[in-house]
Amino acid sequence: MSSVQLLRVSENRQIARDTYFLELAGDTSDLRRPGQFVNVAVPGFYLRRPLSVCSWKPGQLTLMYKVLGGGTDALTRISIGTELSVLSGLGNGFSLPSGVRRPLIVGGGIGVAPMLALSEFLIEEGTAPRVILGFGSANEVALVEEIEALGISVTVATVDGSKGVQGLVTDAMAQLRGDLASSLSDPEEAVTHELITDQQDFSGELSLGGYDGEASTDSASQDNSTPWDFVYACGPTPMLRAVFACAQVPGQYSMEERMGCGFGACMGCTLPTAGGLKRICKEGPVFGSEVLVW
Numbered sequence: 001m002s003s004v005q006l007l008r009v010s011e012n013r014q015i016a017r018d019t020y021f022l023e024l025a026g027d028t029s030d031l032r033r034p035g036q037f038v039n040v041a042v043p044g045f046y047l048r049r050p051l052s053v054c055s056w057k058p059g060q061l062t063l064m065y066k067v068l069g070g071g072t073d074a075l076t077r078i079s080i081g082t083e084l085s086v087l088s089g090l091g092n093g094f095s096l097p098s099g100v101r102r103p104l105i106v107g108g109g110i111g112v113a114p115m116l117a118l119s120e121f122l123i124e125e126g127t128a129p130r131v132i133l134g135f136g137s138a139n140e141v142a143l144v145e146e147i148e149a150l151g152i153s154v155t156v157a158t159v160d161g162s163k164g165v166q167g168l169v170t171d172a173m174a175q176l177r178g179d180l181a182s183s184l185s186d187p188e189e190a191v192t193h194e195l196i197t198d199q200q201d202f203s204g205e206l207s208l209g210g211y212d213g214e215a216s217t218d219s220a221s222q223d224n225s226t227p228w229d230f231v232y233a234c235g236p237t238p239m240l241r242a243v244f245a246c247a248q249v250p251g252q253y254s255m256e257e258r259m260g261c262g263f264g265a266c267m268g269c270t271l272p273t274a275g276g277l278k279r280i281c282k283e284g285p286v287f288g289s290e291v292l293v294w
């Protein structure tokens, strides 16, 4: 269920390079799952801006946004006390398929935003998630302390090596798996490496499939060749493709596309999938790996 809410800005604070926390007070009862998003009306802009739910509790919604263009730049100047019109409770969100015991969460760039709520959810459900967050550089690193405060150790990867593991999230995955062969030595991965740092490529250009919310993990949970039996990922499309190739187990991937309405009416975010045409805003943004067409 979704509805338009008037939410009051209680905090709008820079937390990393071009990256802000936006805290809003008001009705959050439409939110049910991590990985859902809201569509925020930015004063002066016709189209709403889709932003993932970073975390929420009754009466309080936290968003995390990165300045990309005019709309997100204008958001930085919104002052405390301002009321914003927010279309809440959009998208399907992440779920925990039965049998998953060792989930791995992988976030890249501003794609880390929904991973705080996902971490909270997976802990509440009795699993012990591992978390890898990837950024271009140390000054872009965000959300690590908040996730570590949940008692989870977070591996940070930065492309320039200024913090944590040097390289891509897939390098951190390889390290976690005990595989010391760096994927950066692969020329194809080096291309991906550049794309990950390009915020423009966070718009998603590949074909998608619909996600029915309950991917089978029977084979995955019996696979002991990796420290994880399921992967959750959100980030630039080239990163998602690389994570999927590296994961070797099923997963749920949060996809992104430029959006008009955000609730399934305009068909602007429709993409072909293994299960036919799907709208990212309505049937997604989270899709099971079994329906994604990489």
Ligand SMILES: Cc1cc2nc3c(=O)[nH]c(=O)nc-3n(C[C@H](O)[C@H](O)[C@H](O)COP(=O)(O)OP(=O)(O)OC[C@H]3O[C@@H](n4cnc5c(N)ncnc54)[C@H](O)[C@@H]3O)c2cc1C
Pocket (backbone or CB within 6 Å): 037, 047, 048, 049, 050, 051, 052, 053, 064, 065, 066, 067, 068, 069, 070, 071, 072, 073, 110, 113, 114, 202, 203, 255, 256, 257, 258, 259, 285
């Ligand atoms: C499901 C979903 C969740 C998202 N979650 C976050 C988040 O948590 N934090 C965050 O910083 N960003 C997130 N984004 C991306 C964010 O919506 C865009 O960065 C933002 O809309 C850009 O607006 P702008 O006015 O600054 O840029 P402009 O380029 O001026 O935007 C112009 C238009 O294109 C749309 N647009 C531009 N880039 C994107 C994009 N990459 N994806 C979708 N629409 C786009 C805008 O909504 C607007 O209608 C998400 C996108 C989607 C689809």
Ligand code: FES
Pocket (backbone or CB within 6 Å): 258, 259, 260, 261, 262, 263, 264, 265, 266, 267, 268, 269, 270, 279, 280, 281, 282
């Ligand atoms: S944005 Fe309108 S249908 Fe998805």
